[in-house]
Amino acid sequence: MATTTETSETYEQFIEHVRQLHYVSDAGSVLQWDQQVMMPEGGTPARAKQSSALSTLHHDLLTDDQLGEWLDELEAADLDAEEAAVVREVRRDHERAVRVSSDLVERISEASSNALPVWEEAKAEDDFEMYADTLEEMVQLRREYAAAIDPDRDPYEVLFEEYEPYLGIDTAEDVLTTLRDELVPLIDDIADSDVTLADPFSGTYDDDTQHALVEDALATLGYDWDHGRLDTAPHPFSTGTQFDARVTTRFKPDDPMDAVGSTIHEFGHATYTLGLPREQYGTPLGDNRDLSVHESQSRFWENHVGRSRPFWDHFAETANDHLGIDASPREFYEAANTVHPDNLIRVEADELTYHMHIVLRFEIERDLIRGDLAVEDVPQVWNEKMEEYLGVRPETDAEGCLQDIHWTNGAIGYFPTYTLGSVLAAQLDHHLRADVGDVDTLVRDGDFDDIHDWLTENVHRHGARYETDDLVREATGESVSADHFLAYADEKYRDLYDC
Amino acid sequence: MATTTETSETYEQFIEHVRQLHYVSDAGSVLQWDQQVMMPEGGTPARAKQSSALSTLHHDLLTDDQLGEWLDELEAADLDAEEAAVVREVRRDHERAVRVSSDLVERISEASSNALPVWEEAKAEDDFEMYADTLEEMVQLRREYAAAIDPDRDPYEVLFEEYEPYLGIDTAEDVLTTLRDELVPLIDDIADSDVTLADPFSGTYDDDTQHALVEDALATLGYDWDHGRLDTAPHPFSTGTQFDARVTTRFKPDDPMDAVGSTIHEFGHATYTLGLPREQYGTPLGDNRDLSVHESQSRFWENHVGRSRPFWDHFAETANDHLGIDASPREFYEAANTVHPDNLIRVEADELTYHMHIVLRFEIERDLIRGDLAVEDVPQVWNEKMEEYLGVRPETDAEGCLQDIHWTNGAIGYFPTYTLGSVLAAQLDHHLRADVGDVDTLVRDGDFDDIHDWLTENVHRHGARYETDDLVREATGESVSADHFLAYADEKYRDLYDC
16 A cells, blocks of 8 residues: 555545546446447437447546646655556556547547448448548558657557557567468468368258357356356457456357357457456456457467367267257367468458468558558558468458458557467466366366466456566566467467378 | 527537436436346446446536536526527526535435345335334435425425426325325225126246237337337336337236236337437437326326227237237236226236325325324324225235335335326327327227327427426316326226226
């Protein structure tokens, strides 16, 4: 606790203000969940007003001069480590909010609203020309945004830090480059392999069947239904607090493994949220670290559990019962890990080729923001990189550079966190196994408690107390590195494809 | 529009502030809907914080000094009728919020939180003694609340105006007393009648069956699914905006008519909300008038449509299909209108005896607040009045004065609005028939458009522009009166019971 009575009083007022900020933000998340999962479509105009009112109030609380004064006072005081961490986190949010004018925030918000139908039509018509000016405007706005936060630094770095503030663009670049260099030959070998992995699914599976299947998957993994729920949404996501972290999924009639993987992925996000300390709800100590760490939790469960042989040893019988088939654990395992180098679409990519899609987007968005690439050249560069990294060239921009919504939303600098999450997941998995022992046997027995405990102990319970790289070192004793992911991928996929 | 540029500018700023207030309030309603319908129970602590944060922000916006200054300026300006109505409504809310200290609001909120488990236990144990101090505290707090708003007026009147500001306690008292005097002999005659009405239901009906049934009832009546949805909740309610007004219901296995009636009741509330002008969303002109008028819409649809013979002429076949029975329209009609004078529980009461439950509660709560009745005497007075009005005496307080949650919640002065709603519904029904013509044939044909149009034209579209009594006069050409309800009840029930 802070040492003087005066500092202590300031800290109490400050932390109460911070909690209010979080509560308003979380109320906004409830509105968004409802909008995507429950709201009838006609509710949109009113919901837009409600959400915007909460955003405005949140922004007012965050940029409040009084908050700035408290931060000044507390930064000069003698705080303990936890208090100092809280002050660090709030200072960062406060500073970014203060530096970016409301006018710019509004212009970005408006531009991305206007961009959405343009992007949708351009994608439907496969007409990049139609979209080029819109992308150019968003790139300019985001450069302006980065300059408002810090005119002296690389604008892409500043944007990346919006999503992952404490890992460094150099680390990200290093990881992505290493993955590109190491995975391309592995994917080549797989493409050349004669092995064909099993596909035990034929016909289609209705929504009720798939819902019951993924509900059982969640129950098996230990999802806490008293603090969560499962629904469907057009784009699966997870949201909530440590008291109520919800999962959404969707069903493709001919591909039940898609729903299983997607549901387990969102489950991973939810377990992170549910593992945050409850007594710290509303403060950074009770809030998650940023996107890389969040994604490491979803990818850990999706890939290192849900795509593992031991999981299917445990879950195959249940899955067979639901789907009315008779596939072996090995067949489910193979179906979950089939590599498709010729796939063009990121969200349909397998665990390996996925990262090539990210590397490509990272390189393009970085160069766009830095001014090293012109918008008009994006389609050509995209296609060349697809050919270079995956040996396949999109025939249309709809299947190429128009496929993702991120840039249209203004989310530039976001893509790398997906791959960083995978890399971190593999690193955590490696150290979990060193600490806990025979994880495969636990998973095969359906006993996930030790895994949950390890992740809670080493990651979740810290909230945002540590900066990302410190958190990773606390949990694993080393900095973020691509090595564990590469070793895991190499072993698993060379075995599967006998190459 | 306001006449001078300056006034016009003030009005613009003022109305923008008012809209923000409404948006925050509506965001809070989304959180409450979610809590009662979707939220896993473990989410409660976080939700309490989020809701409370929104309440605080709403209160701050409502009591803002700047808002008071705008109101002063606008009240002195030359406004048109609609602007003046907006200023009147906001002034009232602002004034009440300013006069009641945050401390008192918090003490009432805390007292009612604390009262809940005490009431629950007292009811479970049938032990009024256990609850007496709690009720006494709430009565004192509510008297203090009334005195804060206006120390010179009857405190019960002030409390009643919390729920129905523009009808007058005299009107309420007059209506309730008339109903008591006129309905007691009618109920006596029904109790003495030899007629037994049909009960075509046997066995139980599962939730899915009842859900499909009430969904069809909503579709038949013209519920707009693009702007609403149907879910279940422990205590059915309706909530939302003119863009998204939702209905909840619940199912009793052996009583499908309960779900039908309750669903149509909430549908009535939702149609009112959906009929409010969309372009006025966020202002009093796009907001509903108070509880009596809201309840008139629910009771109109529940009683004057849903309990009518023409409705069952239309809907019996659908109901039979769902329930797997073969009841005639007449049997459904009788089942929907069976009077049970010996029923002790308000929420299970029929259309007629219901009002005796309200009269009793009104007399008791009025006398408690005015200091004319001591808390310790409530059970005895309750039981005496039950005997006097309905000829039946509760054997326990659990089935007597402990049955309702309202007083525990601090809602004193609320009960009369239920009966005022019924009376208003009958009055509207009378004038609808005079204006539209053969309503029975329309209902029998399942053609509800003209009814919706009449209600929208005469009630919904005005929002809160008119004070309640003016709205009633606009719609019906006369003040609120019990006469139409009494004529309707007398004709319908003397015919059904041949008395």
